[in-house]
Amino acid sequence: MYLNKSSKFFYFQTRIGWLETGGKKAKHSLFTPSPEQEIWDTTLNTLSELQGESGIEIYGLVLDGDGLHILFSTPYFNENILILDWEMRLKQHLSISFTRPILCEPVENYEQIRQLLIEIYREQLTVDNNEVRWKRPFNSMKLICDGHRKAGLFKDPLRIIFQPALVFQIGKRAEMSSFYG
16 A cells, blocks of 8 residues: 655644534644543554554654644655544544644755754753753653653654753753743
8 A cells, every 4th residue: 555665754733623522613722631641642552553554754743732743754655645544543542633734744854854853842841950851741752761662663863862962952942942932
């Protein structure tokens, strides 16, 4: 099913809404911790299934207050099919809907990957008294730093997550941007 081998990088962002009970109208509000944890766990499980079936490589994953960011590559010309497949798998387990762009956004090179990773992780952590503190727990950087069993899902070709100084620098940038912005 997954043909035409050629590695490409993509960024995908979607808003996720809970479906009202008995209705089809999505509610796009900030998640409470319990549904957010359920979305995170289900996302990790479904991406793990897709990885085994399709060869997708995931470089960054962040679930923030109302959506999900995925930075990935696929060895085939099937990025949008993979995202639709992932969405269908999530909907089998959760009463959610998606507001998303039509296509995945192509990423041209490693510098763009690096900048996107820094951007999506920046809001997830801060540095306080020279210690990294996680504002939000639902991101691949935290899984890898904590040695979580699902950390193996993620690739780090730019060695961002395995460089404590760079993680610290991202946290410092977040601190500065919230101070000035």
